[in-house]
Amino acid sequence: MRFLFILLLSFICLSCTYSKNNRKDLAEYVPENALAVIKSSNLDGLKNSIKNNSFLFEVSKSFNYLSLEEKLENINYLNPKGEVLICLFKDENDSLQYSLITKFNSEIFKSDSLPNYTEETLTFKTKSITKSKIKNNISYSALIDSTFYISSSQKAVEKAFLKNSYKIPNAYNSLDKDSPFSVYLNSNYLNNETVFFADSLSLKNFSSYYATDIDVTQDAILINGITTVKDSTKSLINVFKNTIPQENQIKNIAPSNCDGFLSLTFDSFNTFNENLKKHKQTDTLQITTLFQDVIEVGVIYEDNNRSIVLNSTDVIATGDALISSRNKKNEFREVEIYEFNTPQIFENTFSPFILTKNTTLYCILDNFFVFSNNIETLQNIIASYQNKTTLATTTYYKYTEAKLSKASSLLQIVNATSLKSILNKNENDATNFNLNKYEANGLQFVYDNNFAHLHAVIQKQKNKxxxxxxxxxxxxxxxxxxxxxxxxxxxxxxxxxxxxxxxxxxxxYLISNKGKILWKKTLKGPILGKVEQIDIYKNGRLQLTFSTPNRIYVIDRNGNDVGPFPLKFNDDITQPLSVFDYDKKKDYRLLVTQGKNILMYNTQGKIVNGFNFTKANDNIIAQPKHFRIGRKDYIAFKTKNKLYILDRRGKTRVTPKVQETYSNNSLYLYKNNFTTTTTSGNLYSVDAKGNVTEQPLNLNExxxxxxxxxxxxxxxxxxxxxxxxxxxxxxxxxxxxxxxxxxxxxxxxxxxxxxxxxxxxxxxxxxxxxxxxxxxxxxxxxxxxxxxxxxxxxxxxxxxxxxxxxx
Incomplete structure (x- = not known):
């Protein structure tokens, strides 16, 4: 199973028994051979984010994704609360397996309503393991102390009982505990999976451990984290050791119609060169004055053509190093194009980053030295540079760049075509992904002290x-x-x-304005009417409040009930919850309607003393409302044939001189009159003295x-x-x-x-x-x-x- 599709999951299955263990941290249960650990604090939100993200929707069409989704199908029947770890690993037959680890809760799995469900109890050294089968998918689970462990592998569950000496690498500990979605990757167990355009670069040879927090919105995936190495000489990322990342400038010369670019930067070529020499374990690296003043080297991709760019701090010195290659070949827009007689120098010096051998032409554009094998490619670069139609000028590149660091050791930018090509490298069978609007996708590594910061952006270009x-x-x-x-x-x-x-x-559901599901909470019944917001603690933090047929809820912004709520009622609540704040001092009153009756509560869940309204003449047909006219408060509601206008204590404040047969529409304060409509279609208004005005509007029933x-x-x-x-x-x-x-x-x-x-x-x-x-x-x-x-x-x-x- 390929890496990119390992991370794009769907989710998981169920059942449990009990055993005793002293481990408290979920990470202590991670299998030693786990190649990936997906960590989530909100599994439902993660699943919905994956479902709604346009890029992941395309990836979900792939064979690898569908295979993984089928294997993980049982997880869909789980209901974990809190942090969840999903571990992916290979068994002895090189088949992909999974384990899910989370804290046990009483509702984590309910098998009562599942079709074609069977289970049996297995024994391992006096411990019990539940073997569950849903349709044709089999999983194994156990309760180890307070931890629920479920896997597609029986052996993985058996090993989970045994407390071993394996400790997950420190990179894992850098993950944000509050991130809804994080991924830890141990590339030592990968094959040739890659996120790079260059075939010579893979995740395995680039670094050892990747720990990233991932933000998934509808049109973008933002990845931020670190990467660390197990062996300092074998991992390619360490060629940037003891160098200082520079601001990437190739964006200023890469044409807007190119397929992307790769940029490498360093403050000292000699240090970089020596590190690369150690990585290759060779003493024969070519030394040349051409690169002595270069702080950035990169590749521009255009179809099958490759252009190599050197960004020099001393144009004269770098030009002098090319003095033997000053045979003019052509000229385009007053820019001279020369022959280059040592094209193999780039592969010899910069492999495996650069494997281009046939760059036989070059030109100079200010501080950039551009080498290519194709004169038309050079002409396109020259024209774009002069016309200021490079990637740096495009809105979609600027949008991506804003989410990346200004300076980096390695920066890769790819367009939709290149992104599709990278995805297909990781596929068993090529899939026709529709990624037309993904015009600038970035991957960046910023080397620090024995580790590197990692940033990535995959995003859809927005229409103008x-x-x-x-x-x-x-x-x-x-x-x-x-x-x-x-x-x-x-x-x-x-x-x-x-x-x-x-x-x-x-x-x-609470959903952000970026489309991310922040939490999901199961209620006891449907919400009546509109959700209101109150500041119950008077500290600026808002809570959600509303009623269902038998509950009043007050919920904080994290989805947690605020005590003593929810309040439970035996008789049905028949109208939406009314929230009054008479003096705008956050001394809220919660008005509950039950048929003919009205009950008033405070934010401590207690009946308000002094509100003495007893009972209406019939069922109340519209939500009670609070109005203020001058310095007086009014509570108004109606039955089918009677309008009530009360004071704060529930006593009648206004008695309409004429009652009517009222529609189910709400009451409003219109032109300082209590206003509604009648079943005959008239506008019915009452002033503060009880005078009634009816205006025919010819409204239907x-x-x-x-x-x-x-x-x-x-x-x-x-x-x-x-x-x-x-x-x-x-x-x-x-x-x-x-x-x-x-x-x-x-x-x-x-x-x-x-x-x-x-x-x-x-x-x-x-x-x-x-x-x-x-x-x-x-x-x-x-x-x-x-x-x-x-x-x-x-x-x-x-x-x-x-x-x-x-x-």
Whole structure:
């Protein structure tokens, strides 16, 4: 199994028994022959990130990936909590095996509902091992102290019982404990797997151990970590020992249409040369004055052609070293092209980095000396340099460069074609990967004291945004169909927005504005209405609060319940949780509706003394709301035929002089009146003295309304009215109209579920440019990131969330 596809997994299986051991750190259970360890603090988030990343989606088509996914299928039935290690290793038959290591929890595996599941108990030196079979996949598991260990290899489980002297190398300890996804790689157990364009370079001969933290978003993979060596002379990375990395400059001469480049830098060629000599174990390295003032050497890739570039600090001295090769061959745009009579010097000096032998031409461009075997290639480099159309000028290279260190010992940049070629080197069978927008992917090593920093970027080029256009930023797929309308919530650390949504299995997800699933939490029932945010400790840290039919939840931003919540109820909660903060002092009141009854709680989960409302005349049909007019507070709600307007203590503050038969629409404070609609389609308003005004709006029975203090919006069949201006929409199945006030502008949205179209209007009832767009739910509209553009979130396919940006 090839390395690149070993890291791109899917996940894992189940069952357990008990044994006693003193090991506490999960790393102590890692098999000695593990070639890769995938560490995750959020396995569900990792799986969904892999599923939603466009690059990994392409990789998932490969034969190697599919084979690995099939082997790991049993892991999908596990429910680990906390840190998980997935170890990949070869058995004595050179077959790839896996082990998963995590702390045991009572819900880690439930076999009750699994089809075609069988198990038996095996014995190893008085210890019990469970052999499990799901469909045709067999796994072996045991509980060792408080650690759950499961593997495709029985022998691996048996060895896990035995505490041996093996200690995982120190590189592993550099991994970030809080990273959702990290990879440790022991290249000593690899074959010829590579991430380099050059066939002569492999992970195994380059360094021994790689430890990286990996950030996976929808369109990018960012890798940061270190690499260390086992044998200082055998690993190629050590040729940079005792040298200082320089700023990579080949970007300034590599044409924007090339396939990529490799850049090596050092402050002293002599030191680098001596290190390379030790690595090759030879005394016959060629010494030449050509490289004495060179601080960077590299290769530009263009189809099958290779151009070698020297970046010199002393152009005159380097030029003098070429005095014997000044036979002019050609001229292009006033740049002279010379013959080069010792082309083998580059392979002799810089192999295995450079194996090019036939660079028989060269030219000089400022401080760059460029050698090639093809005159057209040199002409392309000259033209690009003069026209300033090099890689360094492109937006996609700048975007990649921003995520890398400025100076590095080794830097490789490859475009989509080269990236595909590298992937296919690691494949048993070539796969036709579609990587057209991956224009600048970077791999970088920065040598330090006996180790090197490692950085890599694999990212998709974003389309150029046009003014007034609508861009699809994210399309996030979940494991199950979506139950609730996705909405934005505030991240109190960044002051940006994240997404909260629930699936049909009642799993609640918090998703970053980059599309990363931060956590998944199983709830006892579906969420009623909107998720609210409160600051329960009055310290600026926000919690999520909401109700399900039998619970009130308060959850922190890490997905943990905040005590004493959740509160449990025997009778059903029938309306969304109402959250009141009367004086804006964060003394929250949580109002729970149960049929005819209303209960008020504080943030300690206690009933609020002094709120004495007993019972409504019938079931409450809309979520209770809090309004303030002047210095007075009002709590308003309604049944089918009675509107209640109370004070803080639950006593009647306003009695409408006329009651009506009310629609199920919410209550609003519109023009300082308590406003709703009747079943007959009239606008019903009550002032603070109880005076009633009814205005015929000719709304049908199943109409919708939304309102602010000055703006009323109604939707009746296909007629959308905003401030008395009516727009006739196509006939369809519409969601409620929604009102947004952002950046001193009014926006009104509505979605046709039948035609899968989202409409967004301004306050003048004018449809915004480029609408309607695709969607299958109401939207939430806000500014979710650091730029000025607004974004909105909606449901896409049954199990996907779409985030659009208004440009």
């Amino acid at each position: 945004v046009q003014e007034n256009s609508i861009t699809e930023l994210l399309n996030i797929k979940l494991d199950k169909a979506i139950l609730t309308q996705p909405q934005f919530v505030k991240n109190h650390i960044t002051n940006q927005k994240e997404i909260i949504v629930q699936d049909i299995n009642n799993n609640l 199943n109409h919708f309304i939304d309102a602010s203090s000055k703006t009323l919006v109604t939707l009746s069949e296909n007629l959308l009215t905003i401030k008395n201006k009516t727009t006739e929409l196509d006939f369809g199945e519409y969601t409620t109209c929604k009102f947004f006030y952002l950046n001193d502008k009014i926006y009104i949205s509505v979605t046709d579920l039948q035609a899968h179209k989202i409409y967004l209007f301004d306050s003048q009832s004018k449809l915004l440019k480029n609408f309607p767009v695709y969607g299958n739910s109401s939207i939430d509209l806000d500014n979710i990131d650091s730029n000025k553009n607004l974004e909105f979130v909606t449901k896409g396919e049954s199990n996907s969330i779409i985030v659009y940006q208004l440009n």
